[in-house]
Amino acid sequence: MHIEDETWTDLETTDTNLGLLPIGSTEQHGPHAPLGTDTFDAEVIAQNAAEEYSDSVIVAPSVPVGIAEEHREFTGTLWTDEMTFRQYVRDIVRSLASHGWDHVVIVNGHGGNIPALEAVTAQIIRHDNAYAVPFTWFEAIGEHTSSMGHAGPIETSLLERTRPESVHTDRLTDAAAGASDRWGDWQGSVNLAVDSTEFTENGVVGDPREASAELGAELLTAATDELCSLLDAVRSHDAAPRE
Structure with a gap:
């Protein structure tokens, strides 16, 4: 049930x-995939x-x-700084909790969000009337x-399964030609790169020509199954603050 699709009176009756x-x-x-990929x-x-x-x-917006x-x-x-992001996410979870939806799984699609989401969900659990965990x-x-x-x-595979019209398949060869085979510029265990332009010509890491809708279907099933199992685990946790 998507919040933005419902009336408040219908949402009030949810159990x-x-x-x-x-x-x-x-x-x-x-050059081949939309900027909204992580959100989609x-x-x-x-x-x-x-x-x-x-x-x-x-399901929240x-x-x-x-x-x-x-x-x-x-x-x-587009980007925001970590503190703004964390506060915004915390406010949304607090809003959900105020209506009784106080056990929240944050479904994340972007690697750069991971540390901030781990920090803010710990803050929520400790100090707010909600229980929240991140799921990437x-x-x-x-x-x-690992791929x-x-x-x-x-x-690219997940897009080819769920939004095939958004993938420019005629650009996959060019995308692969300008790609890096690894995220970062590494010296031993230290990544020397700050921005992605330091190690990838066109923003791609990996070979998108290896993508397929069949693999996308497998990925969608695996992630969905894991998320459903997580919902089972989350729903019974105490949502009271631990201060």
């Missing part, structure tokens, strides 16, 4: 304490889990701008996680 908050990013995804992916996995889950779940300054040199990328979908796809990259085969 659930579970909420999903999709969070993505508006950032470059190479988070949305579709949240929607799929809400439909597959055995009980009702509230997506947050489309995250911590993405590492892509700032690519046109169209590409960390829940088993052996495929994540950026705008590479994993993200």
Whole structure:
């Protein structure tokens, strides 16, 4: 049940304490994939889990701008700083909790959001009348996680399954030609790069020519199953602050 699609009177009668908050990013995804990729992916996995889950779940509107300054040199990328992002996410979770949806899974589609989401959900659990945890979908796809990259085969596959019209398949060869095979510029265990332009010519990491709708369907199922299992675990936690 998506909040923005319902009336307040219909939402008032819902009998659930579970909420999903999709969070993505508006950032470059190479010459072949849209800047909304991370948001689209988070949305579709949240929607799929809400439909597959055995009980009702509230789905909040997506947050489309995250911590993405590492892509700032690519046109169209938007970003916010960590403290603004954290406060905004916390306010949304507090709003959900005020209506009784006080067990929230934040469905994340962007790697740059991960540290901030871990920090803010800990803050929420400790100090607010809510229980919230982050779920980053590409960390829940088993052996495929190691192939994540950026705008590479994993993200492109999920788009080819869920939004095929958004992928410029005629640009995949060029996308691969300008891609890096690894995120970062590494000296031993230290990443020397701050921005993605330091190691990828066109913003791509990985070979998107390896993508397929079939792989995308497998990824969608794996992430959805993991999210449904997480909802089972989250729903019974105490939402009282631990101060």
